[in-house]
Amino acid sequence: MHHHPSQDELDLAAAGRRRFLTSGASGLGTLALASLLNDDGALADDVSPQFAHFAPTAKRCIYLFMEGGPSQMDLFDEKPKLKELDGQPMPESVLKEIKFAFIQKQSAQLMGSPRTFRRYGECGMALSDLLPHLSTCVDDIALVRSMHGDQFNHLPGQLMMLSGSPLQGRPTMGSWLNYGLGSESKDLPSYVVLTTLGRGLPGGASSWSSGFLPSQYSGTLFRNQGSPVLNLANPKGISRDVQARSLRAINELNFLRLGQTGNPEVASRIKAYELAFRMQQTAPELLDLSGETQATLDAYGVDRKDKPTGTTAGFSGSYARNCLLARRMIERGVRFVTLFLSTWDHHSNLDSGLKRYTQIADQPVTALLKDLKQRGLLDETLVVWGGEFGRTPLGENRVNFKTVTGRDHHPHSFSMWLAGGGVKGGQVIGETDEIGWGVAKDPVHVHDMHATILRLFGLDHERLTYRFQGRDFRLTDVSGQLVSKLLPFS
Numbered sequence: 001m002h003h004h005p006s007q008d009e010l011d012l013a014a015a016g017r018r019r020f021l022t023s024g025a026s027g028l029g030t031l032a033l034a035s036l037l038n039d040d041g042a043l044a045d046d047v048s049p050q051f052a053h054f055a056p057t058a059k060r061c062i063y064l065f066m067e068g069g070p071s072q073m074d075l076f077d078e079k080p081k082l083k084e085l086d087g088q089p090m091p092e093s094v095l096k097e098i099k100f101a102f103i104q105k106q107s108a109q110l111m112g113s114p115r116t117f118r119r120y121g122e123c124g125m126a127l128s129d130l131l132p133h134l135s136t137c138v139d140d141i142a143l144v145r146s147m148h149g150d151q152f153n154h155l156p157g158q159l160m161m162l163s164g165s166p167l168q169g170r171p172t173m174g175s176w177l178n179y180g181l182g183s184e185s186k187d188l189p190s191y192v193v194l195t196t197l198g199r200g201l202p203g204g205a206s207s208w209s210s211g212f213l214p215s216q217y218s219g220t221l222f223r224n225q226g227s228p229v230l231n232l233a234n235p236k237g238i239s240r241d242v243q244a245r246s247l248r249a250i251n252e253l254n255f256l257r258l259g260q261t262g263n264p265e266v267a268s269r270i271k272a273y274e275l276a277f278r279m280q281q282t283a284p285e286l287l288d289l290s291g292e293t294q295a296t297l298d299a300y301g302v303d304r305k306d307k308p309t310g311t312t313a314g315f316s317g318s319y320a321r322n323c324l325l326a327r328r329m330i331e332r333g334v335r336f337v338t339l340f341l342s343t344w345d346h347h348s349n350l351d352s353g354l355k356r357y358t359q360i361a362d363q364p365v366t367a368l369l370k371d372l373k374q375r376g377l378l379d380e381t382l383v384v385w386g387g388e389f390g391r392t393p394l395g396e397n398r399v400n401f402k403t404v405t406g407r408d409h410h411p412h413s414f415s416m417w418l419a420g421g422g423v424k425g426g427q428v429i430g431e432t433d434e435i436g437w438g439v440a441k442d443p444v445h446v447h448d449m450h451a452t453i454l455r456l457f458g459l460d461h462e463r464l465t466y467r468f469q470g471r472d473f474r475l476t477d478v479s480g481q482l483v484s485k486l487l488p489f490s
Contacts, residue, residue: 051180056458057422057488058382060330063338064365067201068345071391071407072415073436074113074354075128077145081434082393083112099152102398103408111395114351123426130358133366139426141419142486146430146439149389149411149446155202157388162207164450164475171211174336176475177457178217180464185333187282189220192329195340196319208338212468216268224321286328299367300324316360323364327371330381344387347396348406369419382421382456390414393436413439421456422488429485444483451480
């Protein structure tokens with residue numbers, strides 16, 4: 001475990017740096033000092049604490065976030081009884097205290113799934129016929145069918161899943177991990193976000209924010225073609241040498257300001273300038289797939305010729321490209337990559353909508369798992385798949401809907417899966433009741449999942465804290481229990 005300097009030690013060190021920096025040191029001498037401070041960790045102690053509490057099994061994470069709420073009973077959680085009761089009403093006693101986004105309780109009816117389920121792999125995991133590619137990897141994944149949360153609308157549900165709180169302004173999981181463990185890459189951000197958006201993300205940048213943590217821990221939104229980050233390239237006529245001299249001048253002023261105030265946001269600004277300068281060379285290479293074999297491009301479906309139902313090949317290819325880029329990023333030391341695919345919010349046309357989105361995601365996600373495994377990266381790379389909640393076993397009978405063809409939001413039971421990073425694969429954790437309304441066995445709350453993910457990275461969720469406005473905050477708020485069945489050392 002790393003030595004954590006006391007506040008008195010930090011104050012003394014900061015005071016010494018301020019005296020030196022304001023006593024006439026300037027120019028390249030200041031930059032040299034800053035470089036030395038960074039190299040020996042003195043500057044990093046102020047803004048980049050290291051909190052590893054246990055030996056980790058995971059070093060990197062790829063979070064495949066399926067925005068909108070995928071329907072678990074049509075993908076992962078077969079419910080023969082629900083199909084048998086199709087068209088029947090739910091007991092009024094069950095619905096009495098339940099809130100829905102759109103369902104009209106008085107006339108709501110159960111809606112069975114039209115999908116066919118089969119068992120796959122040595123573990124015999126049952127999956128829907130909409131997941132033919134993922135079915136070949138079931139012995140590597142742990143499927144959690146007993147997830148539950150508290151939020152039934154998209155924005156608070158997504159924030160809860162991403163940051164442990166339904167409120168905006170809290171650090172996301174990628175920020176917490178990088179705050180606790182630091183970065184493995186000097187040339188790329190340690191937390192990167194890639195989006196493939198249909199209708200967009202309700203939370204926008206809140207979905208990858210560092211909240212009250214120093215801004216250096218925020219996610220960096222990448223584009224998957226062209227310039228990866230807006231305004232990263234130099235303006236026309238500005239050479240790299242001119243850019244370097246400008247950066248030196250800016251950083252001299254920033255280091256002087258840091259010495260005067262000790263404000264960690266100034267240190268974050270310095271790191272951002274330096275990282276952006278290095279990224280001008282490394283990021284374009286990252287996005288250049290010309291070194292990938294045609295077999296790899298075909299496996300992910302980057303140039304796929306088939307057109308998924310109801311979409312364009314460009315949209316499908318964009319997500320496939322993002323999956324391949326996620327592998328390239330973790331190879332280069334990026335610690336946390338989030339891939340958003342929007343939107344699985346099927347209030348109507350559920351069957352055709354799921355066909356569309358599984359055709360987009362199933363092939364590249366499976367290729368990612370197999371690619372990581374083949375390259376020896378899966379053991380230390382945690383892959384997480386899931387949305388903000390699931391869907392109701394009731395059909396959605398919204399006012400003005402002529403037919404019932406979709407499902408409403410449902411936080412009371414839904415499914416997620418994990419693979420790699422030390423997770424015990426080839427198993428199903430938890431059960432829902434016979435119609436998929438609630439959890440019947442081994443409930444896993446959102447905070448429990450977060451606590452377990454942190455543990456895989458060697459972090460104790462109760463000890464990874466940040467003091468803000470007089471309170472010690474953490475990703476799991478004031479709850480969270482480890483899901484022992486997911487852990488390799490339980």
